[in-house]
Amino acid sequence: MxxxxxxxxxxxxxxxxxxxxxxxxxxxxxxEYHDVTGTATLLPFHEEDGVPPDSKVIGLTWTRANKDGSRDKRNADNHKIPITQYGLVTLKSQNGFWEEFHFSDPPKTLNFLNAFNAFTASFTSTRMLISWSAEKT
Structure with missing residues (x-):
């Protein structure tokens, strides 16, 4: 499952x-699937626990940085960490369902969301077809 x-x-x-x-x-x-809508966005993430092999590094930053992005010299153990690009999937409904998931591979995130939305749309199409058939008879 x-x-x-x-x-x-x-x-x-x-x-x-x-x-x-x-x-x-x-x-x-x-x-129910037809109540749920999904969206995807790209999300920069400061990765301190190691970069997953399927993610893309888009920059570097400091563990503790100043507002302008420079190194905070007050901390001796301040080192550079990668900024990775993750995919953020948001699933929402009108009934209060709202969940967000982070995925390390943005292209696969988009593939998942496209498949999820197509699957969700198939319920709406079937429901419309059934109601149209019922009205016709």
Whole structure:
């Protein structure tokens, strides 16, 4: 079962007809795909724990920097760290569902979101077709 692990909260299980948000064994929520919209943006991230092999380094900064970006000389253990480019996926609904996920590979993030949105749109198209067929008979 495809699922998205959530660092702060429950995990999301992507079933064919719905999303299951599960916090604990008996604490869960069912969310319909057609209620969810997804967007993606690029996000610069100061990576202090090592750069994932599939991410892109777009610059360097200091562990502790001044407002102008220069090195803060008050800290002896101040070293350079990479700035990576991550993909940020936001999934929202009108009913209060709002989750954000960071992915280390922006092109794969966009592929995921395009597939997710196409899958979500397929429910709307099917629903419209069914209601059109029902009106015609």
């Amino acid at each position: 495809p699922h998205l692990q959530n660092a702060k909260g429950g995990d999301f299980y992507l079933y064919p007809g719905f999303i299951l948000y599960r916090v604990e064994r008996e604490a869960f929520s069912v969310i």
